[in-house]
Amino acid sequence: LACCTQNINKAKQQERQNPVPVPSGVRQSPIDISTDDSVYDPQLKPLKISYDPSNCLLLRNNGYFFQVEFEDSKDSSVISSGPLKNQYRLKQFHFHWGSKSDRGSEHTVNNQVYPAELHLVHWNPVKCNNSGEAILSENGLAVVGVFLKLGKRHDSLQKLVDALPAVKHKDAAVDFFNFDPACMIPPCSDYWTYPGSLTAPPLTECVTWVIMKDPIEVSPDQLAMFRSLFYTSVGEKQKNMVDNYRPVQPLMKRTVYSTIP
Numbered sequence: 001l002a003c004c005t006q007n008i009n010k011a012k013q014q015e016r017q018n019p020v021p022v023p024s025g026v027r028q029s030p031i032d033i034s035t036d037d038s039v040y041d042p043q044l045k046p047l048k049i050s051y052d053p054s055n056c057l058l059l060r061n062n063g064y065f066f067q068v069e070f071e072d073s074k075d076s077s078v079i080s081s082g083p084l085k086n087q088y089r090l091k092q093f094h095f096h097w098g099s100k101s102d103r104g105s106e107h108t109v110n111n112q113v114y115p116a117e118l119h120l121v122h123w124n125p126v127k128c129n130n131s132g133e134a135i136l137s138e139n140g141l142a143v144v145g146v147f148l149k150l151g152k153r154h155d156s157l158q159k160l161v162d163a164l165p166a167v168k169h170k171d172a173a174v175d176f177f178n179f180d181p182a183c184m185i186p187p188c189s190d191y192w193t194y195p196g197s198l199t200a201p202p203l204t205e206c207v208t209w210v211i212m213k214d215p216i217e218v219s220p221d222q223l224a225m226f227r228s229l230f231y232t233s234v235g236e237k238q239k240n241m242v243d244n245y246r247p248v249q250p251l252m253k254r255t256v257y258s259t260i261p
């Protein structure tokens with residue numbers, strides 16, 4: 001999963017500069033979430049989240065964003081319930097952010113943009129043998145999205161921020177152990193959910209999205225550290241890693257369901 005995102009992330013950057021409609025894309029992501037048009041589903045339960053920090057392995061700059069990768073050979077860091085029929089294993093998490101705080105998130109809410117968005121990527125071991133296969137299987141992936149807004153410092157995120165200078169350039173990677181991603185899940189369990197896609201090529205329509213209603217807060221200094229990374233490898237002309245988000249896509253015939261009455 002981590003390996004094959006690199007060359008296609010270049011395509012994602014291209015796609016952002018001159019967006020080309022995806023032929024026969026009927027469930028593309030991200031989208032704008034119109035709260036008035038979303039449908040309250042009283043059957044939707046809170047997402048069950050159970051992560052084991054000892055599964056945390058590595059921090060990598062893949063040339064499009066930085067991602068934290070997890071051991072996923074067992075059902076030890078998983079999500080279930082909510083809109084999910086099976087249990088999904090955490091594979092990695094990453095962020096999207098802007099060059100300025102008036103842009104950065106991939107999803108928007110009533111056209112409100114956030115300065116950044118966290119994606120926690122999980123795959124379905126019942127339907128797939130590994131995360132690479134999950135990309136090719138309908139609802140093979142479940143991605144939890146969490147908006148970031150500027151405010152007070154996020155103390156538990158600081159451990160990750162402090163490790164970023166070690167992965168400034170593309171393809172850099174360092175050991176990154178004992179981090180609990182649950183610290184980035186907002187206390188309120190409310191979410192929107194809809195069927196969508198990867199937001200980078202190959203843009204496959206394999207994702208059940210769960211977007212948390214409440215943002216988490218990070219400080220301006222913490223977000224500035226995200227922007228200090230580079231898209232480029234050592235020795236190349238440095239290009240700051242910013243604005244790595246895809247524009248919103250047409251909702252088409254989809255319904256966004258919510259836990260919010």
Ligand SMILES: COc1ccc(C[C@@]2(O)NC(=S)NC2=O)c(OC)c1
Nearest residue numbers: 004005119121135143198199200201
């Ligand atoms: C070939 O497999 C891929 C390709 C790209 C991504 C990245 C992304 O498109 N997906 C999400 S989520 N955000 C993104 O930017 C990926 O992530 C699971 C898997």
Ligand SMILES: [Zn+2]
Nearest residue numbers: 094096119199
């Ligand atoms: Zn993403």
